[in-house]
Amino acid sequence: MTESIASRKVTRIPLDVGEAYLDAAWINNLRENNKTKKIYDVDPFVEVYQFRENFYGLLTNLLDGHNNFVWMYLIIGPEKAMLIDTSFGLGNLKGLVDEISNGKPVILANTHCSCDHSYGNCQFDKAYGHVDLVDDMNWKQDPGIWDYLFDDNGKSIWVDFERKDIIPFKKYEFVGVPDGYVFNLGEDYDVELIWLPGHQPGHAGYLDKKNRILIAGDAICGSGVGLSGGSDFYADEKHARDRFQGSTIPTEDSRRTVTAYRDSLVRTAKRMDEFDYIFGGHGTNDLDKNILLSIIEACDQIIADPNCYDYKNGDRLQKMVRGWASIGYYENGI
Known part of the structure; x- marks a missing residue:
């Protein structure tokens, strides 16, 4: 087996990317000092953090980028557990979830269909997500989804691991559900799907x-958000190698825009009396809910003047958000 995350020295995220200073510092401190951190023998590629009595964050390497990480979340209800996202499928994630949940039935749900949030789905028999994800999720059910992570000699490109460490592919059932769909974990324990388009058309929170x-996935991460309207999925060499990185839904689709993102946050902000904290798919989590208001304010500024960005990241425009990070958007994606 590849050297596990447990046996490696904790690698600090370099503090060299503008607004990512605080985000990187938070992750570094969590990985070095959090007393709940645990790594299980059944899946040594995941660090497990207990953020609430029945709520766990599962942190694993981002396999298509250097020195970065992705979050999955596990809720243990009275009768069932709920896993939100599955990352790349490196290691025995199902075995890990079964061990933490003491074998309770598991409901798997995805925030969106990106490789770093859904490629581990094939370790399970069924997954749920917003109805607008169905076509893309089914399209990405293919043994070749991991091919772009390896060079022509079969060596991993960005993170040191071996192909055998990925659980073999198998088909699973993907069930699309509407905005507002409620998953019951037993008794009166409910988790509701909240549609949050922008990053992807079918992106959802829980x-x-x-x-x-x-749980906001990539819609509200500690490191910001990237919206996909008007983008070119194959603009860089990494994604040019990944024939499953794109989508069956065109980049000009209105559900990818700043406006769609802003409108979803406005709907969500009207329910701020129902939650206090936000956990994203990358970087800092346990964010205060009031960050929603700052993000909406920045979206309004972009919609009013698309040229109000603070800097460019390639062909993507970046607008800083007061008290948070930045919104990445494209000039054709307002």
Whole structure:
């Protein structure tokens, strides 16, 4: 087996990317000092953090980028557990979830269909997500989804691991559900799907009403958000190698825009009395809910004047958000 995340020295994220200073510092401190951190033998590629009595963050390497990480979340309900996202599928994620949940039935749900949030789905028999994800999720059910992570000699390109460490591919059932769909974990423990388009058309968050947490995926990360309207999925060499990085939904689709993102946050902000904290798909989590208001304010500024950006990241425009990070958007994606 490839050297596990447990046996490696904790690698600090370099503090060299503008607004990512605080985000990187937070992740570094968490990985070095958090007392709940645990790594299980069944899946040594995941660091497990207990953020609430029944709520866990599962942190693993981002396999198509240097020195970065992605979050999955596990809620343990009275009768069932709920896993939100599956990252790349490196290691025995299902075995890990079964061990943490003491073998309770598991409901798997995805925030969106990107490789770093859904490629581990094939370790399970069924997954749920917003109805607008169905076509893309089914399209990406293919044994070749991991090919771009390796060079022509079969060596991993960005992170040191071996192909055998990925659980073999198998088909699974993907069930699309509408905005507002409620998953019951037993008794009165409900988790609701909240549609949050912009990053992707079918992107969704999940509202854990008992813990008063909004699990927001890539819609609200500690490191910011990237919206996909008007983008070119194959603009860089990495994604040019990945024939499953794109989507069956055109980049000009209105559900990818700043406006769609802003409108979803406005709807969500009207329910801020139902949650206090936000957990994203990357970087800092346990964010205060009031960051929503700052993001909406920045979206309004972009819609009023698309040229109000603070800097460029390639062909993507970046607008800083007061008290947070930045919104990445394209000039044709307003």
